[in-house]
Amino acid sequence: MQGYEAVVVGLGATGSAAVYQLAQAGVRVLGIDRLAPPHTYGSSHGDTRITRLAIGEGDVYVPFVRRSHELWREIEVDSGAGLLHQVGGVVISPVAGGAAMHGSDDFFSATVDIARRHGVDHEVLDAGQLADRFPQFGVGAEHAGYFEPDAGFVMAEAAVRAQLDLAVRHGAQLRRDERVLDVLPSGDGVVVRTDRGRYGAGTAVLAAGPWLPELIDPDLGGLFTVYRQVVNWFAGDLADGSFEPDRCPVFIWQFGPGEEDVCYGFPAIDGPGGGVKVGTEHYGSPVTPDTVRREVLPSEVEQTYHRCVAGRLPALRAAAVRSVSCLYTVTPDFGFVVDRHPLHHGVIVASPCSGHGFKHSAAVGESIAQLVTTGTSTLDLSPFALGRLTSPAGGSGSGGRR
Ligand SMILES: Cc1cc2nc3c(=O)[nH]c(=O)nc-3n(C[C@H](O)[C@H](O)[C@H](O)COP(=O)(O)OP(=O)(O)OC[C@H]3O[C@@H](n4cnc5c(N)ncnc54)[C@H](O)[C@@H]3O)c2cc1C
Known part of the structure; x- marks a missing residue:
């Protein structure tokens, strides 16, 4: 069984950003996707995504979009791709x-x-x-x-492609058309089992987009x-x-x-x-x-x-x-989830979608990489904690919006 410091499951907007940032940080990382991203079956296709700096969804998101704009400009330089178009x-x-x-x-x-x-x-x-x-x-x-x-749009598939290319340039290994079946705790880390093999890792990042509910325990899956x-x-x-x-x-x-x-x-x-x-x-x-x-x-x-x-x-x-x-x-409150699994410390659940996640994805990927490498992140991930949805006052079965 091959060993990695981190395995990223799913290489859409979130996973491509995470695997790129992890590789850039020098982490021995493997990215796995059941398809061949960028593809048209998840949440990261259709050419373009709106980005805006005043995030009506909440103050907590503003630092993420601001940092993402900085990161996209860096990625543009490193990859040669035109990604961020601030047309207003x-x-x-x-x-x-x-x-x-x-x-x-x-x-x-x-x-x-x-x-x-x-x-x-x-x-x-x-x-x-x-x-x-x-x-x-x-x-x-x-x-x-x-x-x-300064609002505008980001080129969606191009951003995924650029981050995956840069991840490989920084030493990441990518496995496409390989489906993760489950992620099991093992010692201090996890074992990621796929339809083609098994990989040991310190941390698994679950960035499976709309497939996330089938990869995690039903209690948590029901939140998405x-x-x-x-x-x-x-x-x-x-x-x-x-x-x-x-x-x-x-x-x-x-x-x-x-x-x-x-x-x-x-x-x-x-x-x-x-x-x-x-x-x-x-x-x-x-x-x-x-x-x-x-x-x-x-x-x-x-x-x-x-x-x-x-x-x-x-x-x-x-x-x-x-x-x-x-x-x-x-999610029930339309907010992101980017958090460690409540029972399995080696698993990070990353679902920054709810229809407004792309504009933040570069910085979310960076934050996930920091969580893996240092145990904390520069930008505040606490608003995206699972606990807000699973606690008695949260949205799960307790009157959340949806
Ligand atoms: C129509 C539409 C419009 C949007 N508009 C905007 C917008 O204007 N602005 C904005 O900021 N956001 C927007 N969003 C939201 C944004 O696009 C999403 O937040 C973002 O793309 C989510 O990316 P993801 O990586 O989490 O999921 P995905 O892109 O779905 O990636 C998940 C990946 O996981 C892989 N996978 C799943 N299961 C497994 C498995 N078992 N093993 C291996 N791999 C697996 C899949 O193949 C996929 O590649 C929009 C979304 C949609 C659908």
């Missing part, structure tokens, strides 16, 4: 506020408050200012806007619910360049009070023929990654167009150039 970002919301997102009851107000508290450069715009500044959005008088010039999401690249009359990255920010548009009353989108990064990527959020029926329907039906494209796009993005048509489904792994 706008949150559009009903003036009265009170629209929920990712567990925040009033995401717009929380975003503005957090920008103020953390000194994030921003402007609050009324409907007229929004319409003047961003004519590609069909805003009504009932909307207000938050604009952040997986939901299918759909994104479409809508065709449109884009020849005027109003959706080009130099004129169009990333956007989050809240049009009602509920968690699902939202869409978000990106500039047309592939030119007028590539369409405009628009995503929605669904928390209806839980799914599993092995049984979920992957293809997107024409009726889903049509529904999204009529519910989210029509009237709001007048240049777009009810036809998708491309559509993909993707998976959110959601």
Whole structure:
């Protein structure tokens, strides 16, 4: 049995960052993935992810996105990949506020408050200012806007690929198309058993995204619910360049009070023929990654167009150039879990998803590496402790939001 200081299970946004940071720190590390990342079956595909510095999901996340931006710039230099595009970002919301997102009851107000508290450069715009500044959005008088010039997007698959390449350059071993069956405590560490072998390690990092529930004990697995999401690249009359990255920010548009009353989108990064990527959020029926329907039906494209796009993005048509489904792994309070397993010290459970994890993933990977090498991390991981969800006051079976 081969021995490592650390084994990272799952090499999506989280695992690729962790394996890279561990290798860079000189740790003898093995990364294993059941598929060949970057792939289209987990949570880290679809070209782009929004990043923003004022994190309406909570103050605790701000240091992670700030550090991630620094790390992506370093990774860009080391890998030659273009990853972080700070084209600006706008949150559009009903003036009265009170629209929920990712567990925040009033995401717009929380975003503005957090920008103020953390000194994030921003402007609050009324409907007229929004319409003047961003004519590609069909805003009504009932909307207000938050604009952040340093927000933008990260190239998702490119970031995973760059970190995996750099990990190998720093001495990591990667095993693709190998499935981890279980991780068992052994002495001071763990044994990772796969469909092809067994590996001993001091620490195993479980970064299995939507497959996490099947890798950990059912009690903990029950804290993570997986939901299918759909994104479409809508065709449109884009020849005027109003959706080009130099004129169009990333956007989050809240049009009602509920968690699902939202869409978000990106500039047309592939030119007028590539369409405009628009995503929605669904928390209806839980799914599993092995049984979920992957293809997107024409009726889903049509529904999204009529519910989210029509009237709001007048240049777009009810036809998708491309559509993909993707998976959110959601905790009861929409927060991350990055913590040691309560019973097995050699296992770190890493689920920074709940639909908003990519922007923080580079720094989460660094924090995991620090946890492995020093037992603690520079950035505060305590808000992501499992105990908040498993204690009597937590979300597990005790009235958490979801
Ligand atoms: C549609 C969509 C839009 C999003 N938009 C944003 C956004 O705009 N901004 C933002 O910040 N975040 C966003 N997110 C969230 C973000 O993308 C996720 O937080 C992040 O990608 C999670 O990555 P992960 O590495 O935890 O999971 P994954 O990418 O799913 O990686 C898990 C990996 O584990 C592997 N694996 C699973 N089981 C095993 C096993 N038994 N053995 C070996 N390997 C295994 C899988 O093959 C996979 O490669 C979005 C997510 C989705 C789905």
